[in-house]
Amino acid sequence: MTISPQLSVLDLVPVRTGQTSAQAVAASLDLARTADRLGLTRYWFAEHHNMPAVASTTPPVLVAAAAARTERIRVGSGGVMLPNHSPLVVAEQFAALEALAPGRIDLGIGRAPGSDPVITQLLRMSGTTSDVERFPDHVRDIARLASPEGAVVQFASGGTYDIHATPAATSAPEVWLLGSSDYSAQLAAALGLPYVFANHFSGQGLERALELYRSQYQATPEHPEPRTFLTANVVVAPTTAEAEERALPQLRMMARLRMNKPLRPLETVEEAQSGSAEFDGLADSIIAGTRSTWFVGEPAPVAAELRAFAERWEVDEVMVSPVAAAREAEPMDASPGRTQTLELLAAQLSE
Known part of the structure; x- marks a missing residue:
């Protein structure tokens, strides 16, 4: 079975009202198994910190768990927020993951902090990784360290020191x-790396970012051509009404985030439907604007929209963030709405 365009998953490990972290992680790992069974291309975990509705704080741990529970799908980070971490530690973590699941590991790297200024400061207490200006050097360092060849430190005195993220590696993530932003697109082009624009987050600047990346791309032996795909927020259900209902809790959370309101665990469908009184016209406007960029509805129309989306931007892969929320009666250790989204969409896109 061939899925066209190729379909992948971005998972933030959502935490709903009354759900524990253990239950949320169990639900996401179950979804990873579903994606593997359906023939999807890759499954990535994001990095976010100190958010009541998001349990994806440590991508390497989640990637290891997902790799152990799947057979063929690529698993990785979407992404590791590099300024929060030592390049050597990241290289060692993902070299170990590559040894665990050879040929199936993706290391997606981002420059944003993934949290608020307080958490960012705590993450960067060592001081050495908080120099964002050295981000390009750190990306290069990770690629070298995680490769089978490793890296070499050159001392001012003339001596050298060999460093390997893991011994006797035969492959690399x-x-x-x-x-x-323009910055990340241009850096990816300069380094000859595959690149992903975070379209699911805002969509602002997509056209310019892709144009910069493709026009400025510097070919490398590993990647002779520019390579990219797109991300999108998606909810698919048997009826349009159900899809819109399952999209509402995540839309309301986005409104809270952009209005600097206190965050909370992700609402259930029922909570979102009964909680409209707390929002004003501005929130409604944010929700409407956010919803206009999402793909929400029945399988056939959403599949057609995603195909047109991929053709418009000349990509052969779309990574969906399945943002379907749960109903109160649904089990805590599973995510029927997100599972349904992947199953219905994969069936519709199969050729």
């Missing part, structure tokens, strides 16, 4: 650069 594939490095992707992630971002939502």
Whole structure:
């Protein structure tokens, strides 16, 4: 079975009202198994911190768990927020993951902090990784360290020191650069790396980012051509009404985020439907604007929209963030709405 365009998943490990972290992780790992069974291309975990509705704080741990529970799908980070971490530690983590699941590991790297200033400061207390200006050097360092050849430190005195993220490696994780700005697009082009624009987050600047990336791309032996795909927020259900209902809790959370309101666990469908009184006209406007960029509805129309989306931007892969929320009666250790989205969409896109 061939899925066209190729379909992948971005998972933030959502945490709903009354759900524990353990249950949320169990639901996401179950979804990874579903994606593997359906023939999807890759499954990535994001990095976010100190958010009541998001449990994806440590992509390497989640990638390891997903790799152990799947057979063929690529698993990776979407992404590791590099300024929060030592390049050597990241290289060692993903070299170990590559040893665990050879040929199936993606290392997506981002430059954003993934949290608020307080958490960012705590993550960067060591001081050495908080120099964002050295981000390009750190990306290069990780690629070298995680490769079978390793890296060499050159001392001013003339001596050298060999460093390997893991001994006797035979393969390396594939490095992707992630971002939502001209900077990341141009850096990916300069380094000859695959690139993903974070379209699911805002969509602002997509056309310019892709044009910069493709026009400025510097070919490398590993990647002779520019390579990219797109991300999108998606909810698919048997009826349009159900799809819109399952999209509402995530839309309301986005409104809270952009209005600097207190965050909370992701609402259930029922909570979102009964909680409209707390929002004003501005929130309604944010929700409407956000919803206009999402793909929500029945299988056939959404599949057609995604195909047109991929053709418009000349990509052969779309990574969906399945943002379908749960109903109160649904089990805590599964995500029927997100599973339904993947199953219906994969069936519709199969050829």
